[in-house]
Amino acid sequence: MANLEDWIIEQGLRGADVGSLLSGFTERLVAEGLPLVRVYLALPTVNPTIRVYTHVWTRSAGLMVEGVSHERNARAFDRSPFNHMMQTEQTRCYWLIDDPAAPQFDVFDDVRRQGGTDYLARLFSFENESAPDLRGIGLSFSSDRPDGFRPEEVERIDSLLPLLGLAAYRMTLFDLTVAMLDTYVGLSAGRRVLSGEIRRGFGTTITAALLFADLRGFTSLADTAGMDLIARLDQHLEAMADPVAEQGGEVLKFMGDGILAAFPITDERSREQACAAAIRAARTALERNVAVNALHAGEPPLSLDVALHCGDVFYGNIGAAGRLDFTVIGPAVNEVSRMEALCNSLDCSVIVSESVASASPVALRSLGRHRLRGIAAERELFTLDPVSVWTA
Incomplete structure (x- = not known):
């Protein structure tokens, strides 16, 4: 087996990123003598904000990776060679870009600017029913030779692409796993799951500053509002969650119209620092919630109530054998939720x-001192002073 084939397999097994895979692959082809000036790889993904990741290697600039959002330039694909290939049910196409008989695509202008003369395009289908949005991979190669690639060069590229596609697919599935865990479980919890903390009841006791936030009036509004309320709820939840992340905390759970977040106390972050971070996050969340209400001036405003507490919690896998949740439980969690109910x-x-x-x-x-539901002893509670800063 040739050295480049071995290298692709090694990259796939080691789990390097797709960008490094493409640039290393391209540079090795150039070292073999292929006159490449531009190589492109597109990978659809399953991501709440990113529709596809594009990887472009050029001789002049090296590698550039970009995530294309679901909303941005949706019609660009309609004018691409890959859409043409899908519409005409082709997986292999090759054009000299200045051939009058060749179809003209917007990307050909980019190829010309790089000094390219041709466009070799290939589509590979992944055909995975469990992840239908990962439809496949699109690749293109351009040379600067006046008469384009030679037949043996096309053959060399084609002989390597199944390996390259398989390695890229493996990397994409891993990236998808990480991204989904980060999105739906949380960054810290996701990394714990990936490191093997997956057994029910497995976890650890941590000390953390806890933030419990909830919208006041949402339930009654939801009874009369339509589906547009979901978009507004997302804005309010973002106003709560983003300040937590900005202050180094983590949202552990979205609970309808509220959140539970934690700021763990560690060797790197003292109790004072964790509590201060929770207070800053609360203040910013309240300010941003006011801004969200301002965007909906003709609708009933939704006030935000926040409770802050610090204590020990169990952080780990909880649930049924076939459906687990990585979250926190314990008296401190119960207490902070009872505090919020008093707002x-x-x-x-x-x-x-x-x-x-x-x-x-x-x-x-x-x-003053107040009794919390389910807790025997009264607790002295506090609020920030001046209160007017917080109650807009």
């Missing part, structure tokens, strides 16, 4: 427990 009766948007108040970097005002 309405205490007429404030933020309630802070004594465990967070003792580490707060900003002034707090005591709300």
